[in-house]
Amino acid sequence: MALGSLSAPAVAVASYNVTEVRYYAQHLIALSQSKANVLATMVDQAKDLPEYDIYKSIPGFSDKTVVSLIAELGDLHRFATSTKLNAFVGIDLRFNDSGDYKSSGFITKRCNTIARKVLFKAISNIASTATYGHQNHINDW
Known part of the structure; x- marks a missing residue:
């Protein structure tokens, strides 16, 4: 995200491409958090x-x-x-x-x-x- 804010965009800010990239980035972050939660649950159950x-x-x-x-x-x-x-x-x-x-x-x-x-x-x-x-x-x- 930090490197992306420093780079020169190839499309206009209001472009659909920017909206699509934001959507997929948010979806990826949500999936990563969900994966971390599932792993934490698995570890809690397996510790016994x-x-x-x-x-x-x-x-x-x-x-x-x-x-x-x-x-x-x-x-x-x-x-x-x-x-x-x-x-x-x-x-x-x-x-x-x-x-x-x-x-x-x-x-x-x-x-x-x-x-x-x-x-x-x-x-x-x-x-x-x-x-x-x-x-x-x-x-x-």
């Missing part, structure tokens, strides 16, 4: 869950990441092994070996795409903060 403190103990996991993982993964006790959790998220390895050909393996990318994306962004944040002096054991591994 035992998973919340476990996820928050991971370096680089914010409130948004924690409630997103709780919403997508649910109760972790329903997975008997970590392999089953990996398969649910879609990060289990698959190999296409035939005869003498040995593939290096690739993830299957099936099942819960949202949980996989949340985990990918969280790990990316951990790695990027480590470059600025916030070293942790996850990034070291």
Whole structure:
């Protein structure tokens, strides 16, 4: 908004384009406030869950990441092994070996795409903060 007030407008102040931009800017601000309110409600409800403190103990996991993982993964006790959790998220390895050909393996990318994306962004944040002096054991591994 501050930069927009400094720039020279390409259209007249009374133009429909200016009205349309103002409408969309106000709508975007309202959506952003609504998103923040929903996130705050989700955090308030999730704080009582035992998973919340476990996820928050991971370096680089914010409130948004924690409630997103709780919403997508649910109760972790329903997975008997970590392999089953990996398969649910879609990060289990698959190999296409035939005869003498040995593939290096690739993830299957099936099942819960949202949980996989949340985990990918969280790990990316951990790695990027480590470059600025916030070293942790996850990034070291």
